[in-house]
Amino acid sequence: MKDFLDNLSRYPRYFITFTLGIFFFLFDILKPYLERPLTAIALVGLMGGIFAFTFFTLRAMLGLSPV
Structure with a gap:
C-alpha cells in the first residue's frame, strides 16, 4: 500500500512540472514578439x-x- 501511495503522490508533481514546461516553452516562443x-x-x-x-x-x- 505504501508503494501505491508513493506512486500516487508523484502525479500532482508531474502535472505541475508538465504545465510549467508548457508555459515556459510558450513564453520562450513569444518573447521576441514582446520586444x-x-x-x-x-x-x-x-x-x-x-x-x-x-x-x-x-x-x-x-x-x-x-x-
Missing part, C-alpha cells in the same frame, strides 16, 4: 480576446448567466 511595442500590444490584445471568448463561452455553456 517591439506594436506586436506586444497586438499579442496582449489577442490573449485578452482569447481569454474573454473562453470565459463567456464557458459561462453560457454552464448556464451561469442568461444569454
Whole structure:
C-alpha cells in the first residue's frame, strides 16, 4: 500500500512540472514578439480576446448567466 501511495503522490508533481514546461516553452516562443511595442500590444490584445471568448463561452455553456 505504501508503494501505491508513493506512486500516487508523484502525479500532482508531474502535472505541475508538465504545465510549467508548457508555459515556459510558450513564453520562450513569444518573447521576441514582446520586444517591439506594436506586436506586444497586438499579442496582449489577442490573449485578452482569447481569454474573454473562453470565459463567456464557458459561462453560457454552464448556464451561469442568461444569454
